[in-house]
Amino acid sequence: MGLIRSVVLLQVIIIILLTAKASTPPMAKPGCRSGCGDVIIPYPFGTGGDCNITEEFFITCNTSFTPNKPFLTNSNIEVLDISLDGQLRILGSTSHDCYNASGYREWFDLWLQLSEFSISSNKNKFTAIGCDTYARVEGFLGQRYATGCLSLCNNITDVSNGSCSGIGCCQTSIPKGVRSYNITLESYDSHVAVLPENPCSFAFVAENDNYTFSSSDIRGFGFRDRMFPITLDWKIGITSCNEAKSDTTNFACKENSNCVDSESNSGYFCKCFEGYEGNPYLSGGCQDINECETTDPCNATATCLNLPGTYNCSCPVGYEGDGRKTGTGCSLPDTNRSNRSPLIDVALGTSIGFLGLILGILLLYWMLRQRKINKLREEYFQQNGGILLRDQLSTRQGYREDVKIFAAEELENATNNYHESRILGQGGQGTVYKGTLADNRVVAIKKSIIGDPSQVEQFINEIMVLCQVNHRNVVKLLGCCLETQVPLLVYEYITNGTLFHHLHNEDVASYLPWDTRLRIATETAEALAYLHSAASVPIVHRDIKLANILLDDNYTAKVSDFGASRLIPSDEAQITTIVQGTFGYLDPEYMHTSLLTEKSDVYSFGVVLIELLTGQKVVCFKRSEEKRVLAMYFVSLMKEDRLLEILDPRVVNDGNVEQLKEVAALARRCVRVKGEERPTMKEVAHELAGMQAMPKHPWSGSKLVGEEAEYLLGDLINTYNDGATSSSMGYDSINNKITFELDGAR
């Protein structure tokens, strides 16, 4: 009796287990390990043999851990989670760089190599922690790329929890498609000034919200062995769906699934049809969802019928309706109208009244909705600094009146809804799209980075700067739009690309002769001189570099990208900003003392001149260490009187070598370490204009155009300068945001 009972019980249990099993489709190939420790390993991943689709999808399950731990291929990279949506989470380690009071250094630079999978650029961030910390992440992305950030603090009490904006902690994003990287940490001063509170710098890549900065992380060594989760993107192969489909034997998507091209335009992944669930990479993997059991979509009186990929609700005989809970349900049909009683008339009247009421409610709903949309736009307008802008515009005079505020739809139509094919470029502050307005004007539209409140100020800043500027060598702002979630700026479209492109792109560089380079330099100098002295409030651009000088069809220079620029009102002695700029162009004095003056632009412009003279890049890893930073290398060669070695051979000829020397001497003065020893932008512009006007005269030696010209022009220059140099000092909190621009990677 007892035996029979337990057999029956066992059978019941087995049946329950079997049905339970049947309702969760298999994830691994038959005969393969379905998991390792707590991690499920779905095909195309597997633990060897035919269990993984290719070698890249191989997972080592190390059984000497309890629970067992999975690792990516044969590496020591631990896998946390594999999702069939094309993502994979791994654990990454931390780089460190530690010092003690006797200057002893102990460090670890992380090198992470992922064979096929790339770091998801929107799910992860690069973070560095420390008070004397310069962190770099470098790798290959087809070409070499590098990015990084700077974190400094004078006193450990300055840091605030949760804020990674350059004081004690800094963050930057990771570009798309990165498969391997090195994290390197350096310090300026071996942490001497911040010991013993901050002995170490740390840097790591982690999922966006996984790490929150805490001031206690600055203090100890505790971080060294911390690991952080990183999300990777995976995909099958390197071909698109269309190409992959034609190779039927190797096509990875099985029945009842769709093929989806990966975002990176190489490779694809598979997705079960709607109404199916399971593993689309396995034959029989996508199984029909029994909606009648799982979601119970039908009205209680209706019968639910599960169908492949869908379901059907049917009402009992004599009833009407679609049978769905969310639809019309099941109800008895109306009584015959032809023999209706007065009572039915009343009912009819009531229902017509009811119908009217419903229409009224709908109308009201529509109006409320419309109001909500308007409110949202108004909110965005406020959030995007619309109010700030309106205030700013009303308090300042001298701004251009023709700056237009665009409606959101206008710009959506102009850019084909911000289609990817319209992207012109992506920079630190946003994405630039090409658009065509309704009146056929071609414009460039800059969309700043989503939802970052710190960008709002920069954005308003850029509008304020450009509203005050009207110069033929400065890109013209046509208007802006504040009604969208992310603020938008509309510029005139400059047709011919950046100076960087013309100088450093091998195909076109030879077409930029010296005369053109000199003219571009003169125009840029004039634009900067105008910004510094002629505009109603002095403006420091702060990010002068080749990539921010655009060229039109006649190779006329147009200075752009005013996101970092500052207005320095002459009645304010100090302003607080963030140290910003591009590595290689950044004024060393400004970096060191944090005092912002127009002379920082002079330095950056000097670097631009050097680039025009030499045709070389500002920072280049192909050059040996001491030659890496162009400005320093250039100055050291000039000191040894070896200038000719570095001049761009494409522009040097017998006729212009004297002029090149003059420009080189000018460039050298621009990049002097002490700001006060550099010439003003006005002087630079005058000298360059002078050289352009009398080219290649044997007697136009450096003397006349140099010191003597300065003397002759002295009065004029002084009137322009008066007040500008002395009053426009600004103080920067040591809170840094520096872009590294290497080997043309942007």
Ligand SMILES: *[C@@H]1O[C@H](CO)[C@@H](O)[C@H](O)[C@H]1NC(C)=O
């Ligand atoms: C799975 O990975 C292992 C280890 O790299 C490899 O030997 C095997 O060939 C892979 N399977 C397939 C089908 O490529």
Ligand SMILES: *[C@@H]1O[C@H](CO)[C@@H](O)[C@H](O)[C@H]1NC(C)=O
């Ligand atoms: C598993 O992990 C242990 C401890 O880290 C290591 O010694 C061993 O080599 C690993 N085994 C395999 C197969 O990787």
Ligand SMILES: *[C@@H]1O[C@H](CO)[C@@H](O)[C@H](O)[C@H]1NC(C)=O
């Ligand atoms: C710094 O570390 C080195 C190596 O561990 C050690 O020899 C030295 O005594 C340390 N100095 C101080 C001041 O702790």
Ligand SMILES: *[C@@H]1O[C@H](CO)[C@@H](O)[C@H](O)[C@H]1NC(C)=O
């Ligand atoms: C990372 O560093 C290692 C060793 O220092 C070096 O061999 C490798 O080429 C570097 N990788 C990248 C992507 O820079």
Ligand SMILES: *[C@@H]1O[C@H](CO)[C@@H](O)[C@H](O)[C@H]1NC(C)=O
């Ligand atoms: C840091 O700030 C604290 C409080 O503001 C002060 O007591 C301390 O002397 C400062 N330390 C340094 C090194 O300036």
Ligand SMILES: *[C@@H]1O[C@H](CO)[C@@H](O)[C@H](O)[C@H]1NC(C)=O
């Ligand atoms: C960060 O990720 C690790 C590993 O997945 C997890 O244990 C930890 O709870 C996460 N922390 C936060 C704050 O999300």
Ligand SMILES: *[C@@H]1O[C@H](CO)[C@@H](O)[C@H](O)[C@H]1NC(C)=O
């Ligand atoms: C930051 O948080 C840590 C731990 O949560 C706490 O010990 C520390 O006092 C906090 N620091 C500040 C500046 O609030």
Ligand SMILES: *[C@@H]1O[C@H](CO)[C@@H](O)[C@H](O)[C@H]1NC(C)=O
């Ligand atoms: C679903 O049921 C309706 C009747 O309720 C029937 O007309 C229709 O053909 C059914 N659909 C399918 C796909 O069977």
Ligand SMILES: *[C@@H]1O[C@H](CO)[C@@H](O)[C@H](O)[C@H]1NC(C)=O
């Ligand atoms: C089924 O439909 C009828 C008519 O639309 C409705 O009165 C009834 O409440 C519905 N029943 C359920 C359980 O939704």
Ligand SMILES: *[C@@H]1O[C@H](CO)[C@@H](O)[C@H](O)[C@H]1NC(C)=O
């Ligand atoms: C409805 O009325 C018409 C005309 O009076 C009649 O022919 C029909 O049979 C009636 N139908 C029902 C269901 O009563």
